Amino acid sequence: MMSLGLQIQNCLLVTDENVGALYQADLEKAFESAGGSFHSIILPPGESTKSPRQLERIYEFALSTGITRSTPVVALGGGVIGDIAGFAAATLLRGLPLVHVPTTLVAQVDSSIGGKTGLNHSTGKNLIGSFYQPRMVCADFDTLRTLSDREWTSGMAEVIKHALILDINFFRWIEEHIDGIVARDYKLVPAFVACAAAIKCEVVSADEFESDHRMILNFGHTFGHALERSLGFKSITHGEAVAIGMKAALHLSVLLGNKIELDRIFSVLSSIPVPSIPDSISIDNLCLSMTTDKKRTALRLRFVVLSGIGKAYVTADVPTESVSEAWRRALAR
Numbered sequence: 649m650m651s652l653g654l655q656i657q658n659c660l661l662v663t664d665e666n667v668g669a670l671y672q673a674d675l676e677k678a679f680e681s682a683g684g685s686f687h688s689i690i691l692p693p694g695e696s697t698k699s700p701r702q703l704e705r706i707y708e709f710a711l712s713t714g715i716t717r718s719t720p721v722v723a724l725g726g727g728v729i730g731d732i733a734g735f736a737a738a739t740l741l742r743g744l745p746l747v748h749v750p751t752t753l754v755a756q757v758d759s760s761i762g763g764k765t766g767l768n769h770s771t772g773k774n775l776i777g778s779f780y781q782p783r784m785v786c787a788d789f790d791t792l793r794t795l796s797d798r799e800w801t802s803g804m805a806e807v808i809k810h811a812l813i814l815d816i817n818f819f820r821w822i823e824e825h826i827d828g829i830v831a832r833d834y835k836l837v838p839a840f841v842a843c844a845a846a847i848k849c850e851v852v853s854a855d856e857f858e859s860d861h862r863m864i865l866n867f868g869h870t871f872g873h874a875l876e877r878s879l880g881f882k883s884i885t886h887g888e889a890v891a892i893g894m895k896a897a898l899h900l901s902v903l904l905g906n907k908i909e910l911d912r913i914f915s916v917l918s919s920i921p922v923p924s925i926p927d928s929i930s931i932d933n934l935c936l937s938m939t940t941d942k943k944r945t946a947l948r949l950r951f952v953v954l955s956g957i958g959k960a961y962v963t964a965d966v967p968t969e970s971v972s973e974a975w976r977r978a979l980a981r
């Protein structure tokens with residue numbers, strides 16, 4: 649941080665209870681040994697923390713510690729902490745320097761990169777937010793060792809997504825190493841985290857404010873968000889929803905006339921265990937739920953589909969029946 653000209657005294661550390669219990673003391677020691685210090689606020693874990701109420705808590709706490717415009721905000725945790733702490737950093741005193749210390753696979757390959765910050769509103773996910781780039785992202789691969797298996801495989805969904813949208817060579821590498829990745833062979837971590845993170849960097853550098861190209865990162869997400877919303881953001885993780893969402897998006901790709909090696913891709917995706925979706929969640933409701941996704945344009949939904957492995961494109965030209973059929977095939981109904 650010092651080499652970037654950031655102060656290390658009186659930083660504002662934002663974390664959650666789980667991550668704080670595991671890593672806050674280590675970080676504190678590291679800061680102290682360099683002559684730094686921080687005030688910390690510890691939020692409850694989970695998606696519901698991305699709320700106006702918790703944001704207000706960060707504001708209150710930060711302002712009570714006497715922050716100045718050069719006080720760095722250090723976000724220690726997964727995507728939830730990164731998103732809300734990032735938004736707080738973007739808005740406190742019109743912008744404080746932001747440092748991400750991502751501790752989940754999702755956060756290391758995805759949410760800490762690209763500058764999207766935000767929170768949820770009762771009417772939808774990530775509806776309040778801003779683009780605000782971190783000054784630094786510092787990922788320690790060793791923190792991934794304490795993730796639950798479920799969080800691990802959920803993160804794999806975003807890794808596989810990055811390969812599918814842009815990089816067939818990376819997809820081949822994943823195919824070759826899938827057993828080791830699932831078994832959490834940590835020797836493989838630097839290679840695949842760095843590769844997945846580099847793909848995200850490449851896409852957001854080309855289109856920082858998501859006018860077009862960046863949308864390919866939403867592959868599987870229009871479907872996945874509808875599932876998360878229909879399940880009330882409970883009983884399914886974001887990564888699991890994206891894994892099912894990618895299956896639907898792949899079926900949609902085929903329905904739109906693209907020639908895709910479905911079996912090959914599904915054999916990799918099947919390494920991500922997903923919960924079964926109850927029949928009470930109807931296809932009609934899922935389709936309806938998609939139309940309230942904020943990534944729609946005007947009246948037409950835009951979908952990210954593949955023309956092949958590593959080749960994603962965005963289209964708005966999608967018949968409603970194809971969307972229902974893609975859902976039906978993905979959920980095998």
Ligand SMILES: NC(=O)c1ccc[n+]([C@@H]2O[C@H](COP(=O)([O-])OP(=O)(O)OC[C@H]3O[C@@H](n4cnc5c(N)ncnc54)[C@H](O)[C@@H]3O)[C@@H](O)[C@H]2O)c1
Pocket residue numbers: 664665666667670693694695698725726727728729731751752753754755758759760761762763764765774791792793794795796799886
């Ligand atoms: N800003 C973006 O571009 C972007 C991209 C993708 C996802 N997201 C957001 O990220 C969020 C999901 O992120 P996530 O999957 O990291 O979830 P998360 O932050 O909720 O973390 C998942 C769980 O793992 C725990 N945890 C975190 N690190 C740990 C560690 N090292 N060891 C043990 N437990 C640990 C957390 O306390 C939490 O219970 C969603 O809100 C999503 O919208 C944002």
Ligand SMILES: [Zn+2]
Pocket residue numbers: 758806869886890
């Ligand atoms: Zn995602």
